[in-house]
Amino acid sequence: xxxxxxxxxxxxxxxxxxxxxxxxxxxxGLIAAGLPRANLLLSNRHSSAARGRLKKAGLEDRYAxxxxxxxxxxxxxxxxxxxxxxxxxxxQLKSGTVLxxxxxxxxxxxxxxxxxxxxxxxxxxxxxxxxxxxxCAIGARYGADSALVDGLLRRLGIELINxxxxxxxxxxxxxxxxxxxxxxYCESLAVKVSQEAIARGATACNLPPWGKVIAWAxxxxxxxxxxxxxxxxxxxxxxxxxxTEALLDAVGEGLTLSDCFRAxxxxxxRLAG
Ligand SMILES: NC(=O)c1ccc[n+]([C@@H]2O[C@H](COP(=O)([O-])OP(=O)(O)OC[C@H]3O[C@@H](n4cnc5c(N)ncnc54)[C@H](OP(=O)(O)O)[C@@H]3O)[C@@H](O)[C@H]2O)c1
Numbered sequence: 001x002x003x004x005x006x007x008x009x010x011x012x013x014x015x016x017x018x019x020x021x022x023x024x025x026x027x028x029g030l031i032a033a034g035l036p037r038a039n040l041l042l043s044n045r046h047s048s049a050a051r052g053r054l055k056k057a058g059l060e061d062r063y064a065x066x067x068x069x070x071x072x073x074x075x076x077x078x079x080x081x082x083x084x085x086x087x088x089x090x091x092q093l094k095s096g097t098v099l100x101x102x103x104x105x106x107x108x109x110x111x112x113x114x115x116x117x118x119x120x121x122x123x124x125x126x127x128x129x130x131x132x133x134x135x136c137a138i139g140a141r142y143g144a145d146s147a148l149v150d151g152l153l154r155r156l157g158i159e160l161i162n163x164x165x166x167x168x169x170x171x172x173x174x175x176x177x178x179x180x181x182x183x184x185y186c187e188s189l190a191v192k193v194s195q196e197a198i199a200r201g202a203t204a205c206n207l208p209p210w211g212k213v214i215a216w217a218x219x220x221x222x223x224x225x226x227x228x229x230x231x232x233x234x235x236x237x238x239x240x241x242x243x244t245e246a247l248l249d250a251v252g253e254g255l256t257l258s259d260c261f262r263a264x265x266x267x268x269x270r271l272a273g
Pocket of ligand 1: 048
């Protein structure tokens with residue numbers, strides 16, 4: 001991929017379906033990277049929370065319903081919760097549309113089955129909104145070859161970790177994007193964490209050598225938070241019913257760390273069902 005692909009992203013019309021924590025962070029990251037506001041639309045179900053979030057982010061004027069997002073965008077980012085993904089099934093995509101699903105747990109084939117004819121789909125798992133805001137996120141991608149998507153991820157400053165296959169996404173989610181959050185939560189509960197055990201657990205799940213990701217998690221995790229700031233951080237990084245929530249619940253119940261990671265992986269696998 002060359003710099004032209006990065007430039008192309010900034011002249012692409014991008015639609016974000018779901019304007020919660022992640023959708024808004026991606027929108028803000030893209031605008032900060034130089035995407036003209038006029039090229040961006042975001043949808044939601046018009047809940048007061050979603051409207052409030054768009055207002056707070058100064059993105060109210062970029063709201064559109066799903067139909068308009070789909071009609072006017074060349075690249076569509078899906079950022080709804082896994083339990084809501086079926087609501088997208090009635091949408092008719094234009095030919096040539098590229099979909100990027102950021103939804104935890106859901107395999108590419110599951111998303112593909114919603115649309116006729118099946119569009120080009122890329123699945124991305126990315127770290128929490130604060131890392132996107134800081135242009136220090138990590139992620140993994142799987143699916144269609146798309147220079148446009150690679151340009152998008154690069155523009156957002158997301159460092160990609162190569163995984164052997166889509167099967168490793170569940171383990172990647174807990175040992176990668178969730179790790180700064182788990183470390184922060186463990187610290188607040190004075191739970192001791194062995195970095196070696198984390199590296200061994202990742203290896204046992206067929207992930208590549210994990211030292212770099214552990215170092216990343218230690219570097220990006222917030223420190224010195226007071227109770228309120230920690231609550232806000234954990235809230236924005238935790239999708240209700242999602243993988244991080246399962247992981248943190250297990251930590252709170254006092255399970256061993258390896259059992260906590262197992263609980264997170266199991267939740268990710270259940271989301272696919
Ligand atoms: N938060 C993270 O750190 C993180 C990290 C990696 C991946 N993810 C993934 O990103 C996705 C979103 O997570 P989140 O934490 O941002 O969730 P969230 O804050 O609950 O946001 C979900 C958004 O989706 C909207 N939505 C739901 N159904 C919709 C529909 N049919 N059409 C249009 N919009 C719809 C909601 O709008 P209403 O409020 O109006 O219903 C809300 O704006 C999840 O799949 C999660 O696995 C999140």
